[in-house]
Amino acid sequence: MDSLPILLYRSRLSPPWSLAWLSNKMSSRVTEFAPDIIHLHGIGHGFLSLADIQSLNKPIIWTLHDSWAFTGGCHLPGSCVRYSEKCGYCPQLNARHECDLSRWGWLRKAAIWPKLKVTFITPSHWLAGRAASSSLLRSERIDVIPNGVDTSRFTPCDRVSARAVLSVSDNETVLLYGATSFTKDTNKGFYLLLNALKQVIARFPEKKLVLALFGDSNYNESEFLGIPIRSYGQVSSEEQLVNLYGSADFFVLPSLQENLPNTVMEAMACGTPCVAFDVGGVGDLICHGENGYVVKEDSANALAGGIEWMLTNPDERKLMGRQARQTITANFALASIADSYLKLYDKVATGD
Secondary structure, eight states: OTTGGGGGOTTOOOSOBOOOOSOOSHHHHHHTTOOSOEEEOOOTTTTSOHHHHHHTOSOEEEEOSSSGGGSSSBSOOTTOOGGGTTOOSOTTTTOSSSSSHHHHHHHHHHHHGGGSOEEEEESSHHHHHHHHTSTTTTTSOEEEOOOOBOTTTSOOOOHHHHHHHTTOOTTSEEEEEEOTTTTTOGGGOHHHHHHHHHHHHHHOTTSOEEEEEESOSSOOOHHHHTSOEEEOOSOOOHHHHHHHHHHOSEEEEOOSOOSSOHHHHHHHHTTOOEEEESOTTHHHHOOBTTTBEEESSOSHHHHHHHHHHHHHOHHHHHHHHHHHHHHHHHHOBHHHHHHHHHHHHHHHHHTO
């Protein structure tokens, strides 16, 4: 029901878009708990309407995992920065006039947000900067508390054993990639990875390269690349996920926009170095040349260069993996992140 008005825009693009206009009385269920604080995360796609948020009437901590809170309705604005003004002419809706749904969504948020008692948190410095530049949140305090990872579970494992479980031989170079619905979501950049790999394979035909995939069960076209593809579908077991990271020589993230990518964090925690575009919160995780490889230009050609470096520098790659693990344990361990939130809860609850 929440998405019905969006259907009026027949030539719209496919990125996620939420209007949050229809109340489902979720706020009444929340108030039954009589909470001291309400901590919001992702609330789009009809989970909470703007009216529901306004009726919560409690101190709110809101961790932003995308840009929706400061746009007229899109979750991933890409290169659009109309949220710095009043939205309108939304490129994702392919709107032809200023007073479109994005302007309506912006006006409703502009009327409600100042009435709330909200502490805004972003997991990455990149998203904090985006929020601070927006017309809706530029006067709000925005703190950065990153997502955490359980470093006792996501930890380096025995590579030989991990590869035996996944039926991968020890003399193969395994490139790992994983994301939800990567065959449909263009933001995940899978098409860039495929084009980059075609270039790499043409230049290094002697390399026994294997592409391992997880998160989407719809791709297994090994003939397209001419190399073996291991597709593991949607992985729900943490043990299998750790084995995937542990069996890989490196992980590749070709996404065009990310907040603080969990897959990169998990891979690094497992001692697996990563290649990723210099987008979003990637810079909070990867220090180029030290614990991973950051690709400055978001193109298949540039990504191929990063993959080739990983292929041709095995000793440096292993050192990067060890340093990647150290980065995560020092800055993103779950206990440390939880402690940061506990301190914030105390501060908000006491009104400091």
